[in-house]
Amino acid sequence: METVFTYVATCLFGLEKPLGAEIDALGLRRLFTMDGRVAFSGTAADCARANINIRCAERVYILVGSFPAPTFDALYEGTKALEWESFIGRDDAFPVKGHSIKSALTSIPDCQRIIKKAAADRLGGRYGLLRMPETGVKYQIEFFIFKNEAHLMLDTSGVALHKRGYRPAANAAPLRETLAAALVMNARLRDDVLLWDPFCGSGTIAIEGVMLMTNRAPGLFRSFAGEKFAALPQKLWDDARDEAEAAVRDTDFRARGSDIDPDAITTARANARRAGVSKYIDFFTADATKIQKPDCRGTLICNPPYGERMLSMRDAEILYRAMGTTFRAMEPWQVYVLTSCEYFEKLYGRRADAVRKLYNGMIPCYLYQFFRKQSKDRV
Ligand SMILES: C[S@@+](CC[C@H](N)C(=O)[O-])C[C@H]1O[C@@H](n2cnc3c(N)ncnc32)[C@H](O)[C@@H]1O
CATH class of the missing domain: 3.40.50.150 (Vaccinia Virus protein VP39)
Incomplete structure (x- = not known):
């Protein structure tokens, strides 16, 4: 059976409703909505379709896992328990960034360090490496800790989706x-x-x-970080582009x-x-x-x-x-x-x-x- 992922599309505050409508229009199943983000489920092909077609989203992430993280120990253990090896290969790079809102863990650099160590320990254990070389494809890990619940994601968009590619030049106060x-x-x-x-x-x-x-x-004329992901084969992106081009x-x-x-x-x-x-x-x-x-x-x-x-x-x-x-x-x-x-x-x-x-x-x-x-x- 085809793997079904949970995705999180982020947006500017206030755009959750049109973003949700766009997700519906793509025939995808909405899971939940929070301020500035809408989660939905879909196949690997749907990741390409969402990145290319959604007009209101800033980024599309794969949700790798969510767990309670009221302490740094919980953050470490929760991160290490996730199956990072399903996405990240033995040579791949996995920088970490994110933010925390209304939670006990407030130090972003400390959260970053702990998530990085936990993911590296997990991957090192799976691949039998003491140190991950991180010379390959970049998998940007993004964490979002909200009310002590950690959500760990992989960014499939790369450059933010508002950058369509047609506006290298803008006037003094351009609108997103x-x-x-x-x-x-x-x-x-x-x-x-x-x-x-x-x-x-x-x-x-x-x-x-x-x-x-x-x-x-x-997104017809731009590229996406996820095009390099092993779990999201290039053919899916090419097919999604062909489909979008045919719809013009x-x-x-x-x-x-x-x-x-x-x-x-x-x-x-x-x-x-x-x-x-x-x-x-x-x-x-x-x-x-x-x-x-x-x-x-x-x-x-x-x-x-x-x-x-x-x-x-x-x-x-x-x-x-x-x-x-x-x-x-x-x-x-x-x-x-x-x-x-x-x-x-x-x-x-x-x-x-x-x-x-x-x-x-x-x-x-x-x-x-x-x-x-x-x-x-x-x-
Ligand atoms: C906030 S910017 C608009 C940005 C635009 N939506 C974009 O995406 O680039 C406001 C624009 O109003 C223009 N402007 C100011 N006074 C104006 C006027 N009386 N008539 C027409 N344009 C004016 C400015 O030159 C500026 O380009």
Whole structure:
């Protein structure tokens, strides 16, 4: 019978729900959800499919084992009891990193040292070696200790999954590709509805929107650490890539990206070219507070400057007021604005139909969603 692994996909806080939906859409069985992670079960082939296709995940790990670890002794014994030799060969390297939350073991360097020693003792015993050479394939061990329960995993992604490969160059405050993907998934885009990001910067939202609508897998053009794992044969990755490539579709969907900074537009165009989606996106220079609604249906999705990294708070407030005037005149277009400003609705002049808390990296943000026809409820 085919081996079934337990996988853990990690994500930015707030993206657990869209990540879970993506796991479901791949036909995989969800096991549990925690802050920033969703566990699921699947075959070795499913690891390749998850890495290549999931838009919201940061990494996909194999869960090697979980056990109570209230003390360093328990951490050592629990780690040593796991079957590391099922994955890691006699020459392979196995660096350790991780973190601990709400647990008795708080020293990360000590946890790292103990896990490393326990795994090395286990593998050395199995392979009859006093010292593991660690000259072969890299198996990154990641530990996560939460409420005194240790979860030990192997990273199958390597470079984080938000790095699709199309954005070597980004502007000053780029949006994580995984978060941009979640924004476009949330907006329920349609082929006959124009997507416009009027603060496009390096173009991430428009590019992720087209990738979604053309069914382009985000991992189609990059490699993964797991491709070198003995337990995950290369053929599985090649098959998953072929499957993803065959699923790409052409569409009438179109997007616009505009920005006040001409250099950002140059960067965005280059990124779209690398992503293979140029023909779907019109990038141009424009002041977002002066745009006008074209004669079609549309959706605006943007993350304007926050008044932290790019603008002073006062300038951001002036901008948000001007956005209110311009964007509200574009109704019935739907509008989605991601910003860290807690009182954005007041400046914008309309109460959002829904607000969702998300994290852009470490910055807590709010996604203000305006999708109902405007009533007179100014705030
Ligand atoms: C937070 S960044 C957007 C990042 C973008 N989502 C990305 O992934 O690269 C904000 C962008 O707004 C642009 N900007 C600032 N004021 C603007 C305005 N009045 N009209 C249009 N763009 C503006 C900046 O040039 C910057 O590129």
